[in-house]
Every structure is written in C-alpha cells, then in structure tokens.
Amino acid sequence: MTERAHTSKADDRIEAQRQRILAAAQKCFVEHGFHAASMATIADTAQMSAGLIYRYFKSKSEIIQAIIGRQLEATRDKLGQMHASTVTDMTAGIIESLDEQGPCDEHSMNGALFMEMSAEATRDPQIATALRAFDAAVRSEVANWLSRRKEQGGYGLPQDIVPARALLFVCLIEGLKVRITREPGIDRALIESALSEILPVLLEPAHKDC
Amino acid sequence: MTERAHTSKADDRIEAQRQRILAAAQKCFVEHGFHAASMATIADTAQMSAGLIYRYFKSKSEIIQAIIGRQLEATRDKLGQMHASTVTDMTAGIIESLDEQGPCDEHSMNGALFMEMSAEATRDPQIATALRAFDAAVRSEVANWLSRRKEQGGYGLPQDIVPARALLFVCLIEGLKVRITREPGIDRALIESALSEILPVLLEPAHKDC
Amino acid sequence: MTERAHTSKADDRIEAQRQRILAAAQKCFVEHGFHAASMATIADTAQMSAGLIYRYFKSKSEIIQAIIGRQLEATRDKLGQMHASTVTDMTAGIIESLDEQGPCDEHSMNGALFMEMSAEATRDPQIATALRAFDAAVRSEVANWLSRRKEQGGYGLPQDIVPARALLFVCLIEGLKVRITREPGIDRALIESALSEILPVLLEPAHKDC
Amino acid sequence: MTERAHTSKADDRIEAQRQRILAAAQKCFVEHGFHAASMATIADTAQMSAGLIYRYFKSKSEIIQAIIGRQLEATRDKLGQMHASTVTDMTAGIIESLDEQGPCDEHSMNGALFMEMSAEATRDPQIATALRAFDAAVRSEVANWLSRRKEQGGYGLPQDIVPARALLFVCLIEGLKVRITREPGIDRALIESALSEILPVLLEPAHKDC
DNA sequence: TATGAATGAGCATTCATTCAT
DNA sequence: TATGAATGAATGCTCATTCAT
Numbered sequence: 001m002t003e004r005a006h007t008s009k010a011d012d013r014i015e016a017q018r019q020r021i022l023a024a025a026q027k028c029f030v031e032h033g034f035h036a037a038s039m040a041t042i043a044d045t046a047q048m049s050a051g052l053i054y055r056y057f058k059s060k061s062e063i064i065q066a067i068i069g070r071q072l073e074a075t076r077d078k079l080g081q082m083h084a085s086t087v088t089d090m091t092a093g094i095i096e097s098l099d100e101q102g103p104c105d106e107h108s109m110n111g112a113l114f115m116e117m118s119a120e121a122t123r124d125p126q127i128a129t130a131l132r133a134f135d136a137a138v139r140s141e142v143a144n145w146l147s148r149r150k151e152q153g154g155y156g157l158p159q160d161i162v163p164a165r166a167l168l169f170v171c172l173i174e175g176l177k178v179r180i181t182r183e184p185g186i187d188r189a190l191i192e193s194a195l196s197e198i199l200p201v202l203l204e205p206a207h208k209d210c
Numbered sequence: 211m212t213e214r215a216h217t218s219k220a221d222d223r224i225e226a227q228r229q230r231i232l233a234a235a236q237k238c239f240v241e242h243g244f245h246a247a248s249m250a251t252i253a254d255t256a257q258m259s260a261g262l263i264y265r266y267f268k269s270k271s272e273i274i275q276a277i278i279g280r281q282l283e284a285t286r287d288k289l290g291q292m293h294a295s296t297v298t299d300m301t302a303g304i305i306e307s308l309d310e311q312g313p314c315d316e317h318s319m320n321g322a323l324f325m326e327m328s329a330e331a332t333r334d335p336q337i338a339t340a341l342r343a344f345d346a347a348v349r350s351e352v353a354n355w356l357s358r359r360k361e362q363g364g365y366g367l368p369q370d371i372v373p374a375r376a377l378l379f380v381c382l383i384e385g386l387k388v389r390i391t392r393e394p395g396i397d398r399a400l401i402e403s404a405l406s407e408i409l410p411v412l413l414e415p416a417h418k419d420c
Numbered sequence: 421m422t423e424r425a426h427t428s429k430a431d432d433r434i435e436a437q438r439q440r441i442l443a444a445a446q447k448c449f450v451e452h453g454f455h456a457a458s459m460a461t462i463a464d465t466a467q468m469s470a471g472l473i474y475r476y477f478k479s480k481s482e483i484i485q486a487i488i489g490r491q492l493e494a495t496r497d498k499l500g501q502m503h504a505s506t507v508t509d510m511t512a513g514i515i516e517s518l519d520e521q522g523p524c525d526e527h528s529m530n531g532a533l534f535m536e537m538s539a540e541a542t543r544d545p546q547i548a549t550a551l552r553a554f555d556a557a558v559r560s561e562v563a564n565w566l567s568r569r570k571e572q573g574g575y576g577l578p579q580d581i582v583p584a585r586a587l588l589f590v591c592l593i594e595g596l597k598v599r600i601t602r603e604p605g606i607d608r609a610l611i612e613s614a615l616s617e618i619l620p621v622l623l624e625p626a627h628k629d630c
Numbered sequence: 631m632t633e634r635a636h637t638s639k640a641d642d643r644i645e646a647q648r649q650r651i652l653a654a655a656q657k658c659f660v661e662h663g664f665h666a667a668s669m670a671t672i673a674d675t676a677q678m679s680a681g682l683i684y685r686y687f688k689s690k691s692e693i694i695q696a697i698i699g700r701q702l703e704a705t706r707d708k709l710g711q712m713h714a715s716t717v718t719d720m721t722a723g724i725i726e727s728l729d730e731q732g733p734c735d736e737h738s739m740n741g742a743l744f745m746e747m748s749a750e751a752t753r754d755p756q757i758a759t760a761l762r763a764f765d766a767a768v769r770s771e772v773a774n775w776l777s778r779r780k781e782q783g784g785y786g787l788p789q790d791i792v793p794a795r796a797l798l799f800v801c802l803i804e805g806l807k808v809r810i811t812r813e814p815g816i817d818r819a820l821i822e823s824a825l826s827e828i829l830p831v832l833l834e835p836a837h838k839d840c
Numbered sequence: 841t842a843t844g845a846a847t848g849a850g851c852a853t854t855c856a857t858t859c860a861t
Numbered sequence: 862t863a864t865g866a867a868t869g870a871a872t873g874c875t876c877a878t879t880c881a882t
Contacts, residue, residue, distance in 0.1 A: 013841095033329065035245035039877055049843045051879075060877065112332040115325035118392050119243060122322040131392050164404040167389070171404075174388050175381030182328050182341050194374040194381075201411050223866090249852055259868050261854075270852065433845090453749060455665035459873055469847050471875075480873065532752040535745040538812050539663060542742040551812050584824040591805030591824075598804050599797070602748050602761050614794040614801075621831050643862095669856055679864045681858075690856065843882080851875070858868080 018056050021046050022070060025063045030110050034064050034120065068117050068127060072134045075109045079138060082173070083145050085153070087203065091195040094173065095188060098180050111181030114174075135170075142166040146203070155203045165202055172198065228266050231256050232280065235273045240322050244274050244330060278327050278337060282344045285319045289348060292383070293355050295363070297413065301405040304383065305398060308390050321391030324384075345380075352376040356413070365413045375412055382408065438476050441466050442490065445483045450532050454484050454540060488537050488547060492554045495529045499558060502593070503565050505573070507623065511615040514593065515608060518600050531601030534594075555590075562586040566623070575623045585622055592618065648686050651676050652700060655693045660740050664694050664750065698747050698757060702764045705739045709768060712803070713775050715783070717833065721825040724803065725818060728810050741811030744804075765800075772796040776833070785833045799832055 024046035028037035039060055043050040057063045078097040084090045100108035121128040143166040148154025157165060176195075180186060234256035238247035249270055253260040267273045288307040294300040310318035331338040353376040358364025367375060386405075390396060444466035448457035459480055463470040477483045498517040504510040520528035541548040563586040568574020577585060596615075600606060654676035658667035669690055673680040687693045708727040714720045730738035751758040773796040778784025787795060806825075810816060 031333070033245065033333065035243065036333075038875080040875095050877085051844065052842055054878070055841075112329045115329040118388060119322045119325040119329065121392060122240070123242065132395075135389075135393050161407070163400055164407055167400060167404045168382070168408050171382055171385030171389055172378070173385070175383070175385030178328060178384050178388065179345075179377070179381055182331060183345055190373055190377055194377045197371070197374055198378055198411070201408075227866090248850080250850090260852085261869070262867055264853065265866070437845090450752070452753060453665065455663065458871080460871090470873085471848070472846055474874065475845070532749045535749040538808060539742045539745040539749065541812060543661070543663065543666075555809075555813055581827070583820055584827055587809070587820055587824045588802070588828050591809055592798070592801055593805070594808050595801030595803070595805030598748060598808065599765075599801055602751060603765050605762075610793055610797055614797045617791070617794055618798050618831075621828075668854080670854095680856085681865065682863055684857070685862075843880105845879105845881090847877105847879080849876095852873095854872075855870095856868105858866105859864105860866090861864080 014056065017048075017052075018066075020048070021053055021056055021063065022066055026067055026070070026110075026113070029064075029067060029116070030112050033112075034116055064120070065126070065130075067113070068120075068130065071109060071113050071117060072130070074107050075114075076134075076138060076141075077107060078109055079141070079173075083153075087196060087199045090199055091192055094176070094195060095191060098173075098176055098191075099188075109177070111177055114177060115181065139163075139166050139170055142169050157203075157205055161205075169202055172202070224266065228276075230258075231263055231266055231273065232276055236277055236280070236320075236323070239274070239277060239326065240320050243322075244326055274330075275336070275340075277323070278340065281319060281323050281327060282340070284317050285324075286344075286348065286351075287317065288319055289351070289383075293363075297406060297409045300409055301402055304386070304405060305401060308383075308386055308401075309398075319387070321387055324387060325391065349373075349376050349380055352379050367413075367415055371415075379412055382412070434476065438486075440468075441473055441476055441483065442486055446487050446490070446530075446533070449484070449487060449536065450530050453532075454536055484540075485546070485550075487533070488550065491529060491533050491537060492550070494527055495534075495554075496558060496561075497527065498529055499561070499593075503573075507616060507619045510619055511612055514596070514615060515611060518593075518596055518611075519608075529597070531597055534597060535601065559583075559586050559590055562589050577623075577625055581625075589622055592622070644686065647678075648696075650678075651683055651686055651693065652696055656697055656700070656740075656743070659694075659697060659746070660742050663742075664746055694750075695756070695760075697743070698750075698760065701739060701743050701747060702760070704737050705744075706764075706768060706771075707737060708739055709771070709803075713783075717826060717829045720829055721822055724806070724825060725821060728803075728806055728821075729818075739807070741807055744807060745811065769793075769796050769800055772799055787833075787835055791835075795832055802828065802832070 021042070025037070025042050027045055028042045031037070032041070039050050039053060042063070043053055046053070053063075057066070078100075082090060082093045082097060084093050097109070117127065117131065121131045143162045145153070146155050146157045146165050146169075147159060147162045148156070150156045176191065180191075231252070235247070235252050238252045238255055241247070242251070249260050249263060252273075253263055256263070263273075267276070288310075292300060292303045292307060294303050307319070327337065327341065331341045353372045355363070356365050356367045356375055356379075357369060357372045358366070360366045386401065390401075441462070445457070445462050448462045448465055451457070452461070459470050459473060462483075463473055466473070473483075477486070498520075502510060502513045502517060504513050517529070537547065537551065541551045563582045565573070566575050566577045566585050566589075567579060567582045568576070570576045596611065600611075651672070655667070655672050657675055658672050661667070662671070669680050669683060672693070673683055676683070683693075687696070708730075712720060712723045712727060714723050727739070747757065747761065751761045773792045775783070776785050776787045776795055776799075777789060777792045778786070780786045806821065810821075
C-alpha cells in the first residue's frame with residue numbers, strides 16, 4: 001500500500017512536470033511555431049532548465065507529438081460542447097468555441113496550432129496517421145449525433161444522408177476556424193447570421209422538395 | 211529595337227532564374243515547411259549554388275513572401291474556375307481544384323502551404339496584412355458573383371443575405387481543402403454528394419419557407 | 421554567507437570564462453585584426469567551442485568593444501606609470517611601457533590594437549564616442565600632473581601653457597608607439613636620447629627666453 | 631615608331647584604369663577598412679564590373695599593396711611641403727597637411743588608412759618591409775634638412791643631435807595625425823600653439839644651457 | 841531531481857575569385 | 862575589353878541535445 005502510494009505520488013509529480021512543460025511548449029508553439037520555438041525558450045517559459053525537459057520528453061519532436069495529442073483532445077471536447085439541441089444554442093456554442101484562442105489554455109483548439117499540425121501532417125507520417133484516425137473518429141461521432149433519434153439527443157437524420165452532412169458540418173467548423181484565424185477582426189454578427197442560416201439546413205432531414 | 215530585345219533577353223533570364231528558384235523553394239516548403247527548408251536544400255533542388263540565390267532574392271524571407279504571393283494568385287485563379295453556371299459543373303470544378311496538390315506547380319493551391327501561410331500569418335505582421343487584404347478581396351469577389359443577375363453570370367441573390375452566403379461559401383471551400391489535406395484518401399464520392407447537397411442551398415435566394 | 425559564496429563562485433566562473441575569451445580574442449585580433457579574426461579561430465585559441473562564446477558575449481562586436489575597453493584601461497595604467505618625478509625615471513618608464521607588446525597580456529597597450537581601434541573609430545560611431553571621451557580624459561589627466569605643484573608630485577607649469585604641453589606629451593608618446601610598432605627594431609638608445617632631450621623641455625615652465 | 635606609340639597608348643589606358651580602380655579602392659578602404667570593403671563595392675565605386683578589376687590587379691591583396699604604396703608617396707610629398715624656412719610657415723604647413731582628410735584624394739595621407747596600414751604591417755611581412763624601408767628613408771630625409779646649412783635651406787643642426795631630432799619630429803607629426811584622426815573636433819588653435827612652442831626647440835641647435 | 845555549461849552540426853548569408861559570353 | 866553570372870568556401874551565429882555536478 002505504502003509502496004503503491006509512493007509510486008503514485010511520484011507518478012503524479014512526473015505527470016505534473018510533463019503538464020508544466022506541455023503548457024509552456026504550447027504557448028511557445030503558438031507564438032513562434034513548432035520549429036522557431038527553441039527548447040531554451042520553452043524551458044524559460046516552464047521556469048526550469050533546458051536539461052530537465054529531457055528527463056520528461058525524449059526529444060522536441062516528442063513534445064510536438066504530445067501537443068498535437070492535446071489539441072486533438074481539446075478539439076473533441078469542443079465538438080461535444082457544440083452538440084446542443086436548438087440551433088440558437090448551437091450557434092452560440094460554436095462561436096464561443098471558435099473564439100477561444102488562449103495560447104496557454106490546454107483546453108482550447110488554437111487556430112495557429114491547428115494549421116501548423118495539419119501542415120506538419122503532410123510531412124510526418126506519424127502525425128498524419130494520428131490525425132487521420134482522429135478525424136475519422138470525429139466525423140463518425142458527428143454522424144452519430146445526426147442520426148440518433150431526437151429523444152436520444154440526436155437530430156434523427158436518415159442514414160443515407162448522414163455521412164455527407166457530417167462532412168459538411170466538420171468542414172464548416174474548420175473553415176470558420178481558418179477564417180477567424182486569418183481574419184481575427186471579422187464581424188462576429190456576420191458569422192452568427194451565416195451559422196443560423198446554414199445550421200438548420202444541415203440538421204434537417206431534407207431541404208430540396210419545397 | 212535591338213536594344214530593347216537585348217534588355218528583354220537579360221530580363222527574361224533574370225525572370226527565368228527567379229522562377230526556377232521559386233519552383234524549387236515551393237517544392238522544399240511543401241516538403242519541409244518554411245523554417246525546416248534550408249537555403250542549401252532549395253539551392254540543391256534548383257540545381258545552383260546557395261550563393262547564387264542571393265543574386266535574385268535578398269533573403270529567405272523574401273522568397274517566402276514571393277511564394278505566398280504566388281499561392282494567393284493561384285487561389286484566386288482556382289476560385290475563378292469554380293464559378294460555373296450549374297451546380298453539377300461547379301461541384302466538378304471544386305473537386306478538381308481541391309485535388310490539385312502538385313507541389314511544384316505554381317498554379318495550384320497547395321494544402322500544406324495554405325496552412326503554413328495561415329499559421330505564419332499569426333506571427334508575421336507583414337504576412338498577416340497581405341493575407342487579410344487578399345481574403346477580404348476574395349470574399350467580396352464571391353459576393354459579387356452571388357449578387358449579380360443570372361443574365362450576367364451571377365446567381366441573383368438579394369443583397370442582405372449575400373455577405374453571409376459568401377462567407378459560408380469560402381469557409382466550405384477552405385474547410386474542404388483542410389479536410390482533403392488531412393485525409394487525402396477521403397472518399398471523393400462523399401465530397402461530391404456533400405457539395406451537390408449544399409451548393410444549391412448556398413446559391414438559392416431562400417430556403418426556409420417550404 | 422554560504423549563499424553569497426555560492427553565487428560568487430558561479431560569478432567567478434563566468435568572469436573567468438569571459439577573461440579566457442577576451443585573452444584569446446585579443447591574441448587573435450593582434451595577429452589578424454578585428455575583421456580577419458574569425459569566431460572559430462578565437463574559439464580554438466580559447467580552447468572552447470564557438471557556440472559557447474555566445475553564452476558569454478552577445479556578438480563578436482561586443483567582444484571587440486570589450487577588448488577596446490581593456491586597451492583603454494591598459495593605456496591609462498601605463499600613463500600613470502609614466503608619471504615619475506625625474507626625467508631619467510620618466511624616460512625609462514616610457515620606454516619600458518612602449519616596449520610591452522605582449523599580445524595576450526591584458527595589461528599592455530598593444531600597438532597594432534591601438535591603431536586598429538583608432539582606424540575603426542573613424543567608421544563605428546560607438547567606438548568613436550568611447551575613444552573621444554577617453555582621450556579627452558587622458559589629456560586632462562596629463563594636464564593635471566603638469567599643472568600641480570611640485571610638492572604634490574606635479575611639475576608646477578603655469579595654466580596657460582598646460583593644454584599645449586599636455587597635447588604635445590600625448591602626441592609624443594603616441595607617435596613613439598606608432599614608430600616602435602612600425603619599426604620594431606629601431607634603436608632604443610636613439611629613443612632614449614630623444615626622450616631625454618625633449619622631456620625637460622615639455623616639463624619646464626619656459627624655454628624661450630635664453 | 632607607330633608600334634611604340636600604339637603600345638604607349640595602350641599602356642596609358644592600362645595605367646588610367648589602374649588609377650581609377652585605386653581611387654575607388656582608396657575611397658572604400660577609408661570608408662570601410664581593408665577587409666570590410668568588398669570587391670563588389672570597389673567595382674561599383676569605380677563604375678566597372680568586378681571581373682574587370684582582375685584584369686588589372688591579381689587580387690584584392692595586390693590592390694591593398696598598391697594603395698599602401700600610394701599612401702607612402704603621399705606621405706613623402708606632404709613631408710616635403712612641411713619643410714619651410716620659418717617656424718610660422720612650417721606650423722601652417724603642418725596643420726594644413728594634417729587636416730587633409732579627403733578620402734578620394736590620392737595625394738593626401740588619410741589618417742584611417744595610415745593606421746590601418748600600420749596595423750596591417752604587424753601581420754603582413756611584405757607590408758612590414760615596405761613600411762620599414764620607407765620610414766627609414768623618411769627619417770633620413772628629415773635628418774638631411776636638419777643638418778644642412780641654412781644657406782642650403784636647412785637648419786644647420788650638429789650631426790650628433792640630428793637623428794634624435796629627426797625621430798622627435800616624425801613622432802610629433804604622426805602623433806598629431808593620430809590625435810586629429812581620433813579627435814577630429816580638437817581645437818586647431820591648441821595644435822597651433824603647441825606646434826609653435828615645440829618647433830623652435832626641435833629646429834634650434836641647443837636649448838639646454840640657458 | 842535539477843542545473844546550465846558545453847558541444848557540434850547546421851543555419852542564412854557574404855565574398856573573393858573565375859569564366860563563358 | 863568588359864561583363865556579371867556562378868561558385869564554393871568561409872563567416873557569425875543558433876540550437877537541440879548531452880553530461881558533469
């Protein structure tokens with residue numbers, strides 16, 4: 001028991017240190033990019049020595065991997081929050097999620113990191129695989145909402161149109177993320193009006209035969 | 211005349227060399243990213259000495275700027291091609307444009323570069339300004355199509371809904387670009403069905419009052 | 421106390437390293453000049469890696485500044501030593517000072533560095549300012565000796581002729597420094613006889629009305 | 631005859647080109663120093679291509695040698711001009727010579743070049759030899775004036791004190807050159823008063839036994 | 841556990857020099 | 862004769878990583 005507790009406490013410390021490093025790294029990556037952020041800067045930001053970081057991560061690349069993992073989780077969290085019952089609530093939720101740009105906040109999906117990750121995935125096969133798996137899962141999760149019955153918190157869409165709708169939904173969100181990152185001053189009311197126009201279309205069973 | 215021809219020939223050579231460098235740089239940037247691509251690699255790819263590059267570009271940063279300029283032009287070109295009369299044609303045009311990933315082809319909008327640029331814009335104010343100006347222009351160009359009368363090759367949308375529609379259109383395209391870059395193997399038929407479902411909605415005057 | 425000692429030890433090491441680098445740099449600058457001496461050569465001479473130097477100095481330019489500062493201090497030290505009571509002692513002191521050419525000795529005023537500094541000052545405003553301030557101070561210090569009463573270790577010269585005498589004294593010393601640097605083999609007895617002839621003139625109140 | 635004339639004309643052209651290059655080089659060396667002045671800058675200044683310079687000089691080092699030779703000649707010229715009959719005239723002549731700082735004027739002894747040369751001589755044996763030979767010649771020339779009888783334009787100093795006086799004279803002039811280069815704003819009246827005090831001493835047979 | 845000194849490979853950039861035209 | 866494109870070695874400097882303490 002004592003043994004176990006001791007080990008556990010040590011593990012906690014290890015985990016805490018790792019998190020401290022990752023938080024610093026995320027801040028630096030957002031500010032300077034994966035390659036331009038130096039280990040020295042990350043160490044300074046984490047208020048520890050550069051050498052110590054190597055006790056918790058084998059290399060800078062491993063830190064990048066971990067940051068990407070964190071971002072993916074954050075993305076999934078945000079997506080969960082977007083899944084609200086009414087269109088109005090969903091619109092509000094999406095805008096709020098898109099606007100979270102806090103670089104130090106491990107729970108937000110940062111636009112610059114999102115794009116840096118995506119670019120890096122075209123070069124690093126390991127990252128590519130992780131992203132692909134994740135993206136597929138996300139799309140199927142979204143598909144899940146859309147197809148579930150309304151009583152179960154879904155939107156009751158027929159199976160045959162669900163995959164396309166899920167794709168459209170994801171593309172829309174990511175497209176907006178890109179846009180807000182490139183044009184941070186863009187009019188939020190415009191985004192809101194766009195969302196409140198398109199969301200009903202994406203969430204309704206059919207919209208052709210009027 | 212001879213004078214002019216001579217000058218022209220020298221200028222042609224200069225321009226040819228610049229293009230050779232830019233083509234090599236684009237290839238390297240796509241493969242390794244802006245920062246990880248070294249001048250030596252670019253020089254090797256362009257089959258010239260590293261020193262020679264500096265006769266044609268003042269710095270690596272200037273090359274990056276030029277590549278970004280090229281990508282923006284390519285993006286605008288692609289956008290022009292997407293502007294077709296029927297939804298079927300437009301769907302085909304969009305998919306074709308999205309699929310062009312040739313790294314060395316200066317006329318295609320490369321996904322990795324698109325994202326690297328966007329990420330870099332959050333750090334480099336010069337790039338940010340260029341992108342912002344360009345994005346605003348693009349959105350207003352799209353708004354232009356949507357609002358023009360059908361007889362003039364437009365879609366005749368009323369002014370009050372045009373900005374939101376233009377934003378949605380751009381986000382959709384960019385979202386798809388991101389998606390194809392992150393999941394290159396994604397089913398093209400799925401994209402096609404998604405596009406053919408959403409495009410009519412975006413291009414029609416109203417879709418609420420069924 | 422322990423705290424203080426510990427800090428002191430670390431600071432000592434830093435200072436020791438800086439001095440090691442400066443000694444190596446001085447040797448290289450004397451041997452090759454400010455510009456022709458490369459950081460790699462300095463690093464080799466200091467028996468450390470080139471990168472390490474940058475932990476102690478921000479740039480090569482900063483090292484040059486430090487070396488110049490050292491030389492100025494050495495110059496002032498030598499000047500103090502020259503200030504002896506009898507002409508014979510002063511002659512001996514001056515010759516001894518002029519002959520110290522040890523490149524690695526931080527306490528000697530090296531002829532080549534003296535001239536390199538002076539030449540560099542005509543281009544680099546920062547160096548120019550430092551030199552100008554220093555030279556003015558040195559001349560006023562010399563003026564001080566000359567005007568002080570003999571009881572206070574001076575030569576009791578009247579105020580009106582002191583500035584010219586101080587200027588002549590400094591020019592003579594520097595002229596000799598230049599000469600010994602350009603003609604290292606020059607006859608020391610000749611210099612001695614020249615000094616013993618001119619010094620009484622410079623240190624005596626009047627020499628016109630014979 | 632024609633042959634000879636032709637050759638002569640060609641030789642004239644060669645010499646003219648060499649002079650054009652040297653004038654440009656001198657300007658650049660004064661402005662940037664021997665090492666920091668690039669061949670490209672010199673070529674630009676001489677309004678010719680970099681490659682062409684190599685038709686007239688084998689290397690940059692050869693140009694430096696030639697510039698040094700020119701400076702030595704200029705120095706000797708100035709010295710001749712300083713050799714005036716009265717102390718007043720000589721004072722005026724010296725000040726005038728010292729003040730000539732024109733970088734492009736091949737006939738003036740530039741202070742920065744004077745010091746750069748002197749410093750370089752401590753490294754390059756070839757330059758060292760040239761300077762030593764020249765300096766010895768100059769000193770013996772000065773000795774010549776001083777010892778010649780007054781009827782022959784000399785100062786009639788006895789042979790035994792002449793070498794020391796010649797050394798003092800040269801050191802004084804060079805010391806002043808250094809001073810004016812390091813403190814360009816120095817009061818000219820101070821220099822004049824210093825010169826008019828010391829010159830009579832240097833030019834008179836004896837000054838001890840008053 | 842934690843430091844930060846130390847390394848060495850790599851970076852962007854410059855420059856004297858050559859050579860095809 | 863004259864050009865300037867081209868080279869390749871060298872330069873100042875940075876940085877991920879290691880290791881003695």
